Amino acid sequence: MHTMWKGSISFGLVNIPIKLYSATEDKDIKMRYLHSKCNNPIKYEKICPVCNEKVEQEQIVKGYEYEPGKFVVVDKEDFEQLAGMKNKAIEIVDFIQLEEIDPLYYNRSYFIGPGENGGKPFKLLKRAMEETGKIGLAKITIRSKESMAAVRVYDKGLVMETIYYPDEVRNIDHVPGIDEDFAINDKELDMAKQLIEQLTTPFEPEKYKDEYREALLDLIHHKISGDEIKVAAERPKTNVVDLMEALQASIDQTKTASEPAKTTTKKRKTTKKKEA
Amino acid sequence: MELKPIIPFEPVKTDQIPEGKQWISQVKWDGVRILTYNDGNRVRLFNRKLKERTSHYPELLNIQSYCHAKSVILDGEVIALGADGKPSFHEVMRRDGIRRMERVGQVRKQVSIVYMIFDVVFCDGQWINEFKLADRIEILSDIMIPGENIQLVPSFSDGNTLFEAVKKQGLEGIVLKDLNSKYAINGKDHRWQKKKNYRDLIAVVGGVTLRQGIVNSLLLGLYDDEGHFCYIGHAGTGKLTASDWRELTEKIQPLVVSERPFINKPQRINEAIWLRPVITIKIQYMEWTEGRSIRQPSIQAFVDVSPEECIFETL
Numbered sequence: 001m002h003t004m005w006k007g008s009i010s011f012g013l014v015n016i017p018i019k020l021y022s023a024t025e026d027k028d029i030k031m032r033y034l035h036s037k038c039n040n041p042i043k044y045e046k047i048c049p050v051c052n053e054k055v056e057q058e059q060i061v062k063g064y065e066y067e068p069g070k071f072v073v074v075d076k077e078d079f080e081q082l083a084g085m086k087n088k089a090i091e092i093v094d095f096i097q098l099e100e101i102d103p104l105y106y107n108r109s110y111f112i113g114p115g116e117n118g119g120k121p122f123k124l125l126k127r128a129m130e131e132t133g134k135i136g137l138a139k140i141t142i143r144s145k146e147s148m149a150a151v152r153v154y155d156k157g158l159v160m161e162t163i164y165y166p167d168e169v170r171n172i173d174h175v176p177g178i179d180e181d182f183a184i185n186d187k188e189l190d191m192a193k194q195l196i197e198q199l200t201t202p203f204e205p206e207k208y209k210d211e212y213r214e215a216l217l218d219l220i221h222h223k224i225s226g227d228e229i230k231v232a233a234e235r236p237k238t239n240v241v242d243l244m245e246a247l248q249a250s251i252d253q254t255k256t257a258s259e260p261a262k263t264t265t266k267k268r269k270t271t272k273k274k275e276a
Numbered sequence: 277m278e279l280k281p282i283i284p285f286e287p288v289k290t291d292q293i294p295e296g297k298q299w300i301s302q303v304k305w306d307g308v309r310i311l312t313y314n315d316g317n318r319v320r321l322f323n324r325k326l327k328e329r330t331s332h333y334p335e336l337l338n339i340q341s342y343c344h345a346k347s348v349i350l351d352g353e354v355i356a357l358g359a360d361g362k363p364s365f366h367e368v369m370r371r372d373g374i375r376r377m378e379r380v381g382q383v384r385k386q387v388s389i390v391y392m393i394f395d396v397v398f399c400d401g402q403w404i405n406e407f408k409l410a411d412r413i414e415i416l417s418d419i420m421i422p423g424e425n426i427q428l429v430p431s432f433s434d435g436n437t438l439f440e441a442v443k444k445q446g447l448e449g450i451v452l453k454d455l456n457s458k459y460a461i462n463g464k465d466h467r468w469q470k471k472k473n474y475r476d477l478i479a480v481v482g483g484v485t486l487r488q489g490i491v492n493s494l495l496l497g498l499y500d501d502e503g504h505f506c507y508i509g510h511a512g513t514g515k516l517t518a519s520d521w522r523e524l525t526e527k528i529q530p531l532v533v534s535e536r537p538f539i540n541k542p543q544r545i546n547e548a549i550w551l552r553p554v555i556t557i558k559i560q561y562m563e564w565t566e567g568r569s570i571r572q573p574s575i576q577a578f579v580d581v582s583p584e585e586c587i588f589e590t591l
Contacts (some may be wrong), residue, residue: 003582029378041522057532058549076534217378224382240390240427243361243445247303250441251432 005142006115007088009125009151016122017115018090020142023159024109029216090160092136092151101135101150105163112151112158122158129153279313279398281322282461284351287451287468293435294469298455300409301435304470305392306363306448307355308372312391314339316347316401323372331377334384335425336391342426345399345419351459352393352429362446365476365558366515369577393420394429397459405459412459435471442473449473474560476576479508480583481555482537483548484528491525495542496573497553499587505553506588507538508568514560514575531555556581 005020032041046055062079063071114122129135135152140162147162172178293301309324310333319339321329330337333354343350356371358364370387374380396416397405404412413431420428431453432438439450449472457467482505483495493512497505516524531551542548558576565571568588 002580027376030376041519043522057529058534221382239361240355240357240392243357243363244427244430247441247445247447250444251437254437254440255434 001111001113004110005088007090008115008118009090009092009112009136009138011092011136014121014125015089016125017118018122019113019115020160021111021113022108023111027210027213029213029220088141090138090140090149090151092138094137095129095132095134096137097133098135098150098152101163104169106150107147107162107164110160110162111154112160126153126158129158279315279320279347279349281311281313281320281326282349282397283326284309284311284324285395285460285468286324286464287453287470288464288466290452290466290469290471293439293471294452297433299435299452300431300433300455301438301450301452302394302429302431303438303442303447304449304451304472305353305355305429306365307353307368307392310336310352310354310391311397312336312339312348312350312352314343314345314348329372331380332371332374333389333391334380335389342421342423343419344421345396347398347401348396348419349398350393350416351395351397352391354389354391356387356389363448364515366577369558369579373578373580389425391426392429393426395459397461405461407458408455409453409457409459410455439471439473447473475563476558476560477570477589478556478579478581478586479559480505480553480586481528481551481557482507482553483542483550484524485510485512485547486525486549489525491521491528494557494575495538495548496557496559496570497538497586499584501588504539505537506568507540507542509561509570509573510542511559511573511575514573515577516575527555553583556583556586 001021003019004022007018007020009016009018034040035042046060047053048055061073061075063073065071112122129151130153135150138149138151138160140147140149140160142162148165150161150163151158152161293299308329310321310329311324313320313322319330319337321333321336323329336354339348354368354372355363356367358367367387368389370383371380371389374383393416395409396412396419397403399415399419404415407415417428420426422428435450435452442448442450449470452469452471454467460467477498479496479498481494482497484491485493485495493510495507495510497507500506528549528551531554533550533552536548536550537553556579558579559570560574560576561570562572563570
């Protein structure tokens with residue numbers, strides 16, 4: 001697994017070196033945009049519409065539009081200064097119960113693995129959290145964005161879920177029609193509850209799969225095998241046995257040139273293996 | 277029983293070919309080191325960094341078709357041949373570098389692989405790493421059935437002759453092994469020695485130059501003992517195709533920085549675009565110059581090695 005971030009978990013005076021790994025992956029099939037005339041990937045150019053010229057990467061700065069058409073430039077040093085305030089730590093500020101966080105708050109999941117010399121304290125923290133049934137609420141800075149996160153026990157290790165700040169979660173009151181009142185009679189309610197009971201099963205994630213993706217993959221494979229013959233024809237047929245024979249020929253050549261062949265037991269074994 | 281992946285025995289570098297009857301030599305096949313673990317139930321593949329490669333090489337999973345042993349750990353090199361019929365690191369990385377596993381089936385049709393097996397560490401429920409190499413080779417030839425994708429690496433008695441032949445065929449080099457040696461798990465010592473025909477290293481890309489908006493050469497660096505990132509040369513030729521260069525041009529966009537990452541000043545400094553040292557790449561070269569730079573570097577393939585590991589190596 002690819003390390004995404006190196007740092008430490010800190011709480012109180014304890015500091016545990018850790019590494020983060022992405023816990024989930026997006027399996028969407030990546031499509032590229034092609035020029036329909038020639039099937040080559042198109043290329044994006046950055047152009048300034050005012051100067052009417054192509055803009056190179058090093059000529060680009062970031063700016064904040066504080067009123068239409070007016071910008072303040074926030075340059076690299078500004079960002080670095082802000083990021084410099086934070087140390088590279090997941091700082092656990094409180095321990096709470098998992099149920100206290102509504103799933104709505106969860107954003108992304110990362111596996112936490114021990115960093116260099118962090119094996120033991122890592123295990124210790126995991127055991128302690130397991131036995132108290134608590135999860136850690138932490139502050140973390142990844143890529144100059146500060147987030148809240150929940151650190152919890154998962155299977156044989158720990159995971160960290162970044163969670164939204166309360167002001168990033170929208171207010172449910174703003175959903176149209178949510179406050180309208182209706183009279184509901186008991187018969188209707190019972191029927192709905194019965195239906196739920198009938199459809200209730202244990203959660204088995206293996207049961208579910210992305211059928212759209214499978215269908216798309218199928219389609220792609222069909223298209224590929226359509227011109228498979230063409231691809232195969234382009235590749236020259238080479239064989240490692242040819243190469244090994246060429247090598248043996250070179251050896252024999254060298255030998256006859258320099259000295260009479262030394263036949264050894266090892267040589268015999270080699271031949272035996274080739275015939276096997 | 278679950279077989280835990282091991283870190284394989286590595287040869288040390290040598291310039292001399294050791295003398296004596298206990299030494300055999302084998303071709304050093306230029307590919308990726310893969311160990312096959314069959315615990316009797318399940319076949320799994322791991323590389324020498326213990327990263328799993330099981331789904332990368334489906335050709336190797338039907339182990340009954342090429343190995344009699346009920347359970348086994350095999351050590352070898354997975355190679356792919358280039359258009360010239362020689363092992364090509366670039367080609368094998370087209371397989372080993374796959375990260376979206378649904379692509380394996382399709383790339384497999386374009387790049388076929390051969391597993392060049394040279395050792396056996398565990399066989400029929402027993403660890404045999406303490407056996408002498410001569411005995412392990414004997415066992416290996418008894419249990420293996422070579423086929424289209426499976427070959428045994430032959431052993432030769434005369435290292436000098438094999439090295440001459442390897443040079444003539446343009447192969448990577450030879451490995452010299454002591455017939456009395458045990459298999460040192462996670463070991464690297466003089467009982468296995470490699471003599472290279474051509475040299476290679478893994479470098480970090482710290483900058484690029486462009487031609488008509490497309491990357492056309494890479495400025496390469498390595499870390500020295502003090503952790504300084506040192507420029508060692510630039511490479512613009514090798515195995516990358518026009519579309520590899522185009523893809524690279526897009527890939528570097530988020531890595532562009534304004535300050536030079538190298539501690540020393542490279543040539544071509546005026547046109548260079550500096551990058552955060554993240555991308556790592558395998559480079560073949562002729563030799564080191566006195567100014568700690570490499571001669572005639574040639575790009576092989578992008579690799580998944582972390583930049584901190586790319587340091588100057590002492591011979």
